[in-house]
Amino acid sequence: MKSLLLSSLLFASAALGTRVPGANGKITYDGYKAFRIHTGENEALVKELVESLPEAIKFNMDTAEHLDLVVPPKELKAFEALNLDSVVIYEDLGADIRAEGDFATYETTAARAVPSLTWFNSYHAYADHVTFFNDLAGAFPSNSEIFTVGQSLQGRDIFGIHLWGSGGKGSKPAVYFHGTVHAREWISAKVVEYVTYQLLVNYSTDAAVKAILDKYDFYILPFVNPDGFVYTQTTNRLWRKNRQTRSGSSCVGTDINRNWPYKWELTNGASTNPCDETYKGQAAGDTPENKALVAFTKTLVASKGIKLYIDWHSYGNYILTPYGYSCSATPSNNARQLELARGLNTRIQQSYGTRHTVGGACSTLYATTGDSTDYLTDVSKAEFAWTIELRPGSGTSNGFVLPAAQILPSGVEQWEGMKYLLATM
Known part of the structure; x- marks a missing residue:
């Protein structure tokens, strides 16, 4: 559910536009580090500073608490230069994704047998x-x-x-x-x-x-x-929306949980931009x-x-x-x-x-x-x-x-x- 606030709503297009799929067509995120940045009373300033990293992904943002930021290898030095109060939550996001994807083989059970x-x-x-x-x-x-x-x-x-x-x-x-x-x-x-x-x-x-x-x-x-x-599972581990295309836009996906027909017409709780996460x-x-x-x-x-x-x-x-x-x-x-x-x-x-x-x-x-x-x-x-x-x-x-x-x-x-x-x- 975690939406990406402000300009971080551009996550989906950034994720596809700046990361090159590997040989199997899957975006790898190899070498990407993720940081938890403590915002404290400087929330607005922190958000402004991380905007200087155009290819970083705002992975998660809690209200007035912290920002989780995924930083590509080529922007790591620039991130370190910001000198933000942060801790590493993923040393190598690509490696963690691969480890998570070591799926066990599931063998179907015998007739009417309870799965293990x-x-x-x-x-x-x-x-x-x-x-x-x-x-x-x-x-x-x-x-x-x-x-x-x-x-x-x-x-x-x-x-x-x-x-x-x-x-x-x-x-x-x-x-x-x-x-x-x-x-x-x-x-x-x-x-x-x-x-x-x-x-x-x-x-x-x-x-x-x-x-x-x-x-x-x-x-x-x-x-x-x-x-x-x-x-x-096949292409981009961090994808959020459905896979719907829209006429006049190259961006893909609608947030199903902003599409229910009640209070849909209100502003400030979802995006009208097809490229945005919400x-x-x-x-x-x-x-x-x-x-x-x-x-x-x-x-x-x-x-x-x-x-x-x-x-x-x-x-x-x-x-x-x-x-x-x-x-x-x-x-x-x-x-x-x-x-x-x-x-x-x-x-x-x-x-x-x-x-x-x-x-x-x-x-x-x-x-x-x-x-x-x-x-x-x-x-x-x-x-x-x-x-x-x-x-x-x-x-x-x-x-x-x-x-x-x-x-x-x-x-x-x-x-x-x-x-x-x-x-x-």
């Missing part, structure tokens, strides 16, 4: 993710099935898995999860998979899990942006992915309604409640939302001490317009609609390129939090 937990020891190719979900649903045919809400621009299925308990499928209010809306946020798919896995595997043996699955129908979409995700599209809901998502969301509303919606992202460790479009507006049940979000944060901490910042999306982080949580709150009338930003936090190294060793801990801590939230809300 070793799945969470590595990142995987997109095709293996599809197989994993098919295997998981095949192992629990009485409680799950694969469904499709539509197709991406390039014709990939936007698929999900539906989970239900003793009342039968479609009989209870919906818990609705989205993952990998932004293509480079690989950890979001893995966490969504871990939560799904735990719900199904523990249903018959854990009374608390059974109570949750008997109370709600789960609709889980791990890859809202499959085209973008595949592109991060490009909102030419009209509200004009991406094929968003059209499919909106149509499916309406079916959930028309059925039993939506109790909880979570849009999983990375990074920074945040639990964000509505709204993104306004820093002063709050939902009618705001006190209850914040109470639950703080309780979720407390429960997550119990696993590894990971802390999340809790608050309204705009007031806590930055303004967003045309985003899913605002739509789910005001249009779909979901009781709770949150964004969760996963590891790493602002006080640690790494960013979108999160080491595979952190996949399982990320899943474990979020699952512990979900057990609390789903039983309490």
